[in-house]
Amino acid sequence: MATADGQRVLRDLKHLRTMGAYKTGVHRPALSAEHVASINWLKAELEALGHRTTVDGIGNVLGEAPVNGPKLLGGSHLESQNYAGWLDGPLGVVYALEAARAVKADPSLAGCGVDVAAWCDEEGHFGHFVGSKSGIGKLSEADIDAAVDRTSGTPMREALRAAGFEGRPRFTVDAKRYVGFLEAHIEQGDWLEANKLKIGVVTAVVGSRNFVISFEGTQNHAGTTRMAIRKDAGVACARLIVAIEQLFPTICGPRTVWTTGRVTLHPGDPSIIPGRAEMLFQFRDTDAALLDKLEDALRNLVAEADRAGPCRVMLEQQRKGMPAVMADSFQSAIEAAAQARLPGCHTRMPSGAGHDAQILAEVMPAGMVFIPSIGGISHHWSENTADEDIVLGAQVYVDAVARLLKS
Amino acid sequence: MATADGQRVLRDLKHLRTMGAYKTGVHRPALSAEHVASINWLKAELEALGHRTTVDGIGNVLGEAPVNGPKLLGGSHLESQNYAGWLDGPLGVVYALEAARAVKADPSLAGCGVDVAAWCDEEGHFGHFVGSKSGIGKLSEADIDAAVDRTSGTPMREALRAAGFEGRPRFTVDAKRYVGFLEAHIEQGDWLEANKLKIGVVTAVVGSRNFVISFEGTQNHAGTTRMAIRKDAGVACARLIVAIEQLFPTICGPRTVWTTGRVTLHPGDPSIIPGRAEMLFQFRDTDAALLDKLEDALRNLVAEADRAGPCRVMLEQQRKGMPAVMADSFQSAIEAAAQARLPGCHTRMPSGAGHDAQILAEVMPAGMVFIPSIGGISHHWSENTADEDIVLGAQVYVDAVARLLKS
DSSP: OOOOOHHHHHHHHHHTTTEEEEEEEEEEOOTHHHHHHHHHHHHHHHHHTOOOOEOOOOOOOOOOOSSSOEEEEEEEEEEOOOBBBTTHHHHHHHHHHHHHHHHHHOOGGGEEEEEEEEEEETOSSSSSHHHHHHHHHHHHHHHHHHOOOOTTOBBBBHHHHHHOOTTOOOOOOOGGGGEEEEEEEEEESSSHHHHHOEEEEEEEEEEEEEEEEEEEEEOOTTTSOOGGGGGOOOHHHHHHHHHHHHGGGGGGTOOOOEOOOOOOESOOOOOOOOSSEEEEEEEEESOOOHHHHHHHHHHHHHHHHHHOOOSSSEEEEEEEOEEEOOOOOOHHHHHHHHHSSSSOOOEEEEEESSHHHHHTTTSSHHHEEEEEOGGGOOSSSTOOOOOHHHHHHHHHHHHHHHHHHHH | OOOHHHHHHOOOOOOOTTTTTTTTOOOOOOOOOOHHHHHHHHHHHHHHHOOOEEEEESSSSSEOOOSSSOOEEEEOOOOOOBBBBBSTTTHHHHHHHHHHHHHHHHHGGTOEEEEEEEEEEOOOOSSSSSHHHHTHHHHHHHHOOOOOOOOOOBBHHHHHHHOOOTOOOOOOOEEEEEEEEEEEEEOOOSSHTTTTTTTTEEEEEEEEEEEEEEOOOOEETTHHHOOOGOOOOOHHHHHHHHHHHHHHHGOTTTEEEEEEEEEEEEEEOOTOOEEEEEEEEEEEOOOOHHHHHHHHHHHHHHHHHHOSSSEEEEEEEEOOOOOOOHHHHHHHHHHHHHHHHHHHHEEEEEEEOOHHHHHTTTTTTTTEEEOOOOOOOOOOTTTTHHHHHHHHHHHHHHHHHHHHHHO
């Protein structure tokens, strides 16, 4: 049967960590020299395995197994958030690479194959899943024209030129070629660790609703303006945040999350009553009906606050991401694989973060495997997972792939 | 009897408005070319009146009446906030200048005089009342060495050199020379206007207590971190703002004011739970005992929030300004002068904003006269007062000066 070489998986991941090493993590932004180095490494590994390998005009990598039987597409991304962790992305690429090797080496899977993809910029340096969207044919040239690095302001066209990818054609995956797409990832939360579990079988990737809520009051002198006549936009903003904290727990599901990530008071002077305030608010769940219900509740809170005064309160929707349900066949295969290796080590759970799998799910069956994150930490250089959990996860991934290819 | 020439007062104020004109207001930061022009204009007017006039090494102007009888010191400041109003400061300087003229012209006040001061940078471009503090001998050379323009970052030494004031000696007022200091100012609030009054007799300039309150939580991914384990510093900050809004009205006096002028969430990304938050909070009142009581209440709220968790909450005091009580003799003189001109047009009231008079009050009796601000607007170019209110105020100021010189 197909066997993952755990030491090889760790060696590959630790080699990738040298590309843009930062403390115990990495700084490997999309299309940086370090990212290009990791792409070149992957291409060489895939070619050594005999895969027909392409790096395309958006920086996506696709290695195709030269076989005629059932094929699965595996992968994730190679670039990192700024000064962030070493596993977020590379884990899923290396697992897919290891599965391609293990399947090729297993006579019982003769004729089957694992294609390996590394989608460019899942982390959103230049946009929102630009690589995987390109891979399913949903990224236009105009989208690329408009894309700009959120940190440096560099246009994506310029970054693609510097990376050497300019002018190459972009590939679109042939959905009919695959039984589906399987992505492994660190959990980025603490659910598995807190419950002493090793494998998360992802049921769905959450949908996210994002809003800008703004408050219009009257800017005035903080010493001379009586409390009775103030229209303090900052206080109005604080009241709404607290009202959400009171209302949402009465409506939410068990894994709903909501966050005010930014608050801005204008002009922000200690002795001036804020005349304007703005908050960035989002919530996420896997249940589309519940997202609608939460959005209704939010709109009602905003309307009530606006009616009650003294400030105007306005809501603008920035994004309405739909939940992406993972295929039953993939959930069953991962669950069975985990149960066979370590009974009771697994649980079904949603993904609170977005992943390339949610984009691929638009065109083919998709699934996701989670392994534990130590302390639930992610998007930080201290992100980590125990070596033995990485090794176990690799074998469960390979086992699930084998089950899917044989089914 | 001493008579203010209302048309001359309006003409002088409107002439000053041409120096750094911005819409209907002015942009005349401390030590700018426009500010120096206004200083030179004042010096020329005072010399034309026969006053011995000095512009000193900090940009303070002092014009001394060459008389041997009782003398009063009048004045305010000539520079403005950035892109702000035309009356905030110049009104008090022009009233003092007009009083100097009127007293000189009144035979019944022979031997009496009004010295006129314009204190540099009351608006705090370079510090906190640097001009008036220098005028009472409480500004060191080291203070000036450390002072930097809050907008441009220019060191004050450099700005003084550019203004031509570098190397000049700095004067300290001789408190024994004066019956006291009288400053006129626009109210900067709406109390007079709302109550159809024309003159505010200032009882005290409020004391201000300023704090930085910080919240330490745990930064994490907004999609993957369950609500139950979050330590969201932004939510903790919003809760404290709302708790203050609930508690302070039960303790405060009729004119207490409190303000959260700035809130900062770190890192401020829409998809990251804020791990740290900071708010700038201040409150003001004229009653020192009440300020202590409010500070105790705030400290208790912070300690309770810190105990309750999940975030740490810490308070750091930035400033503890004491209220400055205006002299009874000055309050009575202003009140009697107002009552004689327009019975019932006046009220006793605190000043919510800081003024040079609070600094001068440390060394001599001091008083303040307020006139109405249209719509209570200040620190904005649209700041304004009706011409007839300016004219009435000038006469009440001159009348109060005459009463104080004769008493």
